[in-house]
Amino acid sequence: MGEDQQVCESEDSRGVSECCSKERKGKRLWKKVKYQLVEYHSLPGYLRDNEFIMGHYRSEWPLKQVLLSIFTIHNETLNVWTHLLGFFLFLSLTVYTAMKVPNVVDLHPLQADLQKLHWELLACLPSLTSMPTMDLLRSPSTWHITELLTNCLPERFSYSNHTDVCVLRSVKEDVANMIAHLMLRPITRWPFFAFLGGAMFCLLASSACHLLACHSKKLSCIMLRVDYAGISALISTSFYPLVYYSFMCDPFFCNLYMGSITLLGIGTILVSLLPVFQKPEYRNFRTSLFLGMGLCGIAPIIHKLVLFWNRPEALHTTGYEILMGTFYGIGALIYTTRIPERWMPGKFDIAGQSHQLFHVLVVAGAYTHYRAGLVYLRWRDLEGC
Numbered sequence: 001m002g003e004d005q006q007v008c009e010s011e012d013s014r015g016v017s018e019c020c021s022k023e024r025k026g027k028r029l030w031k032k033v034k035y036q037l038v039e040y041h042s043l044p045g046y047l048r049d050n051e052f053i054m055g056h057y058r059s060e061w062p063l064k065q066v067l068l069s070i071f072t073i074h075n076e077t078l079n080v081w082t083h084l085l086g087f088f089l090f091l092s093l094t095v096y097t098a099m100k101v102p103n104v105v106d107l108h109p110l111q112a113d114l115q116k117l118h119w120e121l122l123a124c125l126p127s128l129t130s131m132p133t134m135d136l137l138r139s140p141s142t143w144h145i146t147e148l149l150t151n152c153l154p155e156r157f158s159y160s161n162h163t164d165v166c167v168l169r170s171v172k173e174d175v176a177n178m179i180a181h182l183m184l185r186p187i188t189r190w191p192f193f194a195f196l197g198g199a200m201f202c203l204l205a206s207s208a209c210h211l212l213a214c215h216s217k218k219l220s221c222i223m224l225r226v227d228y229a230g231i232s233a234l235i236s237t238s239f240y241p242l243v244y245y246s247f248m249c250d251p252f253f254c255n256l257y258m259g260s261i262t263l264l265g266i267g268t269i270l271v272s273l274l275p276v277f278q279k280p281e282y283r284n285f286r287t288s289l290f291l292g293m294g295l296c297g298i299a300p301i302i303h304k305l306v307l308f309w310n311r312p313e314a315l316h317t318t319g320y321e322i323l324m325g326t327f328y329g330i331g332a333l334i335y336t337t338r339i340p341e342r343w344m345p346g347k348f349d350i351a352g353q354s355h356q357l358f359h360v361l362v363v364a365g366a367y368t369h370y371r372a373g374l375v376y377l378r379w380r381d382l383e384g385c
């Protein structure tokens with residue numbers, strides 16, 4: 001093999017590698033052009049939804065690029081992340097509720113009652129000064145002392161005068177009433193977990209819809225249906241804790257409200273699956289339907305206030321429900337009016353657009369409802385029916 005041949009081969013291989021690198025560069029450039037963000041006017045009809053968001057659209061990218069775009073900046077990035085973070089928030093709340101909330105029983109009123117009773121006993125019956133002190137009553141693990149008290153004292157004092165025995169009998173009843181709820185199992189959690197499930201489904205479906213809908217017309221149709229079904233699920237399951245825990249002692253109204261909202265929820269999910277429902281011109285109809293469904297909640301809330309007007313828990317939960325309604329109401333208003341982007345088209349393509357504000361308000365409303373749910377659980381855990 002001569003030197004000439006070697007030079008020739010190396011020139012050849014240089015030529016091939018130059019050619020390959022050019023090809024690679026060309027491919028990369030083509031990819032860049034192909035997966036570039038586009039303007040509103042170059043979108044296919046099914047992706048045109050909000051003309052005030054003028055640029056930064058992904059349009060008909062392959063699924064891999066669409067999935068990877070969760071980590072890049074475009075006009076749906078914050079829509080995806082606001083509800084994805086909301087989903088993780090509700091997932092954590094569900095785990096927290098499942099693990100911790102059955103143990104969250106407010107012992108302070110009970111301890112205050114026991115302390116008061118202790119001092120009353122000491123005042124009535126000075127011979128009781130040898131009894132366990134308040135140090136023992138401070139710890140929940142020493143409840144058995146109150147049981148001992150209720151079980152033994154009347155017999156112990158059976159030789160005392162009649163008044164002492166009567167006082168102790170009434171004390172026994174008081175203590176038995178006070179500790180009775182501690183012997184009860186926590187109230188059923190399923191309506192609360194149904195709401196948490198509805199919230200997680202809604203948030204995850206919405207996040208996936210915003211990420212994937214730009215891939216193709218077919219996927220867009222499927223994802224929009226899932227998104228609207230998620231909103232219906234969130235609204236209908238939000239009624240469950242309110243209705244169940246407010247009316248659990250009145251099976252007629254409990255079943256009436258639970259049945260009505262379940263039928264309404266299923267009906268709305270079915271309507272939202274109709275292809276016509278997803279058209280941009282139905283934006284106001286969609287909002288009115290979801291808003292109307294939410295407004296149905298006014299009936300059980302007023303009914304609850306009539307029944308329990310003197311209960312602090314009823315007022316407390318109603319306060320949260322009004323706050324939740326305010327968040328959802330403002331959210332629906334921003335969603336339909338497309339404020340602020342209609343005032344400055346193109347300025348809110350990446351951040352600050354109406355849909356992102358709407359998403360944040362939905363998460364805030366659902367979280368407010370979660371707080372109301374905790375009040376219901378504590379109320380019914382302590383009181384039962």
Ligand SMILES: [Zn+2]
Binds near residue numbers: 079
């Ligand atoms: Zn959305």
